[in-house]
Amino acid sequence: MSLRGFYLLPHPPIVIPEVGKVEVEKIKETSKSLHDIGAEIARMTPNTIILVTPHGTMFEDAVALAYEDEIYGDLKRFGVSDVTMQLPINMPLTSRIAELADENGISVVKASNSLLKKYDSALFLDHGAMVPLYFINKYYDSYKLVHITYASFSDMDLYNLGIMINKAVQELSEDAIIIASGDLSHRLKEDGPYGFNKFGEKFDTEFIQNLQKGYVEGVLNIDEEIVGNAGECGRRSVVILLGTLEGKEFNGELLSYEDTFGVGYGVMKFNIISESSLKLNILEGKPRATFEERIKSNDPYVMLARESINAYLKRGVELSELPDYVTEEMRNTSRGVFVSMKKNGNLRGCIGTIFPLTNSIAEEIVRNAIAAGFQDPRFYEVDEEELEDIVFSVDVLTEPETARFEDLDPKEYGVIVRSNGRTGLLLPDLEGVNTVEEQLNIALDKAGIGRDEEYTIQKFRVIRHREI
Numbered sequence: 001m002s003l004r005g006f007y008l009l010p011h012p013p014i015v016i017p018e019v020g021k022v023e024v025e026k027i028k029e030t031s032k033s034l035h036d037i038g039a040e041i042a043r044m045t046p047n048t049i050i051l052v053t054p055h056g057t058m059f060e061d062a063v064a065l066a067y068e069d070e071i072y073g074d075l076k077r078f079g080v081s082d083v084t085m086q087l088p089i090n091m092p093l094t095s096r097i098a099e100l101a102d103e104n105g106i107s108v109v110k111a112s113n114s115l116l117k118k119y120d121s122a123l124f125l126d127h128g129a130m131v132p133l134y135f136i137n138k139y140y141d142s143y144k145l146v147h148i149t150y151a152s153f154s155d156m157d158l159y160n161l162g163i164m165i166n167k168a169v170q171e172l173s174e175d176a177i178i179i180a181s182g183d184l185s186h187r188l189k190e191d192g193p194y195g196f197n198k199f200g201e202k203f204d205t206e207f208i209q210n211l212q213k214g215y216v217e218g219v220l221n222i223d224e225e226i227v228g229n230a231g232e233c234g235r236r237s238v239v240i241l242l243g244t245l246e247g248k249e250f251n252g253e254l255l256s257y258e259d260t261f262g263v264g265y266g267v268m269k270f271n272i273i274s275e276s277s278l279k280l281n282i283l284e285g286k287p288r289a290t291f292e293e294r295i296k297s298n299d300p301y302v303m304l305a306r307e308s309i310n311a312y313l314k315r316g317v318e319l320s321e322l323p324d325y326v327t328e329e330m331r332n333t334s335r336g337v338f339v340s341m342k343k344n345g346n347l348r349g350c351i352g353t354i355f356p357l358t359n360s361i362a363e364e365i366v367r368n369a370i371a372a373g374f375q376d377p378r379f380y381e382v383d384e385e386e387l388e389d390i391v392f393s394v395d396v397l398t399e400p401e402t403a404r405f406e407d408l409d410p411k412e413y414g415v416i417v418r419s420n421g422r423t424g425l426l427l428p429d430l431e432g433v434n435t436v437e438e439q440l441n442i443a444l445d446k447a448g449i450g451r452d453e454e455y456t457i458q459k460f461r462v463i464r465h466r467e468i
Contacts, residue, residue, distance in 0.1 A: 007180065041140055053126055053149055064148070186233070187262070189259070192261060204264045247275060313382070335397055343390050344389060413428050
């Protein structure tokens, strides 16, 4: 047998009546859709539910598969102690998924309690799993679970994991469905818990439309800036689900979408239309083509950042000469520079200087690119194999100028605060920093300056150069 049901389900605890109480009425369409899905799955009576969640025990370098006979969860952290679940794990299917993934170069870990104890953790059923399963259990509970927590891998690794999941189901003749648990953008409203970002609605619209059309390439090619600023947690779950649909023509049927609380809750089921040609070869070619287009279209600032990393990887030293494409302004002007790298939408390294430590912007880029790639203490060193997945950006700071409180705008200006030899800086247009007060308070905290101390303020702009 093969997978018989494919679903995208949100996981807001507030939709559970015991948690949300009267608030459930505000997202009643989401509640109704989840009940409808629960009833539909009950009619299918699957032996196994495979669920991919963003909120289980997560490893940076491996997908985690729950690996105990049973898994327990409750909603105590949401103020409700009497909503609990204890579900059996389908161990043979979990093991086969892990084996196939490993054979295909996808890093997975069997997350048992004995393993997690080494990390002062234990296996648990997270709310990303419990919320969708709550509504299924209202109608049907005679199933075993495969519980998967994704990692921040490339889309192709996640997509290939989906292929391996489907292959394992077929090999073991399992009767199963798959659920991609995830909320969409968390930044849809100013008064929402995560604030507002202009890319939130754009992400949700593009993501849903591409899924409705069954356009896998469209889902995978949503601009990284949009994805990175949307604050979503469901895209990677869905990419794994899409891998299980490899070789199928399908569409997405949107049952409901609500953003009442500033977070996008989409309920969707996927309908197989027919067999189709395999997409994998096409998809695997896309990242390389996109990378080559990005390299060709870069401006000299990000070109120099990338070339600095490349040269250091190959020779272990800085560039001995600046390339011909470096402009006169870059050679003759001295400014503070921040070099940032993102991989799969996540920060991979960032080092900068408020004031220049070299003689030119170009030299500052070279210095800070190497520092971001090899000296940022938050990350391991960059290696050559991952360079194609990394997107570079270079922020050049304008000359700081003295400012007053009323001169500031956190979206337009960065700030520098100083007091008795202590200095704090905050770049402009940062997620979650919406007011001058917030901006100044963060900068003061970074400098260790008390709110009641006297301090000076400078403002500056950032000229951003980013790989397309």
